[in-house]
Amino acid sequence: MSEEKEIKECEGTLETYKTKVSQVNKATLTWDKDLIFVGRTNRGYEVEYDAQQQWGCSPTETLLLSVAGCMGIDMVSFLKKMKCEIKSYKMDIMGERNPTPPQY
Structure with missing residues (x-):
């Protein structure tokens, strides 16, 4: 494959990628009860956050997964x-929390 053709293919791929990935991300976080929140993305995805980790992910878990996902x-x-x-x-990932508040 010629170098020019490879460059054109990469450019097309990059442009396609740019159209799929929004430069501005928006989301809404709503308090449910106790220390439970529901995060909703602009595209309709939901994540439940729970500080006691009984009903959903902790914010630090989702932060760790977000970094790994990227x-x-x-x-x-x-x-x-x-x-x-x-x-x-x-990818196995590990994060270390601050031993004193704020820990989330």
């Missing part, structure tokens, strides 16, 4: 651009 998307995108065959991908 890294994973970038990694798989780079590997695909390099024409690598991806059979599986798994």
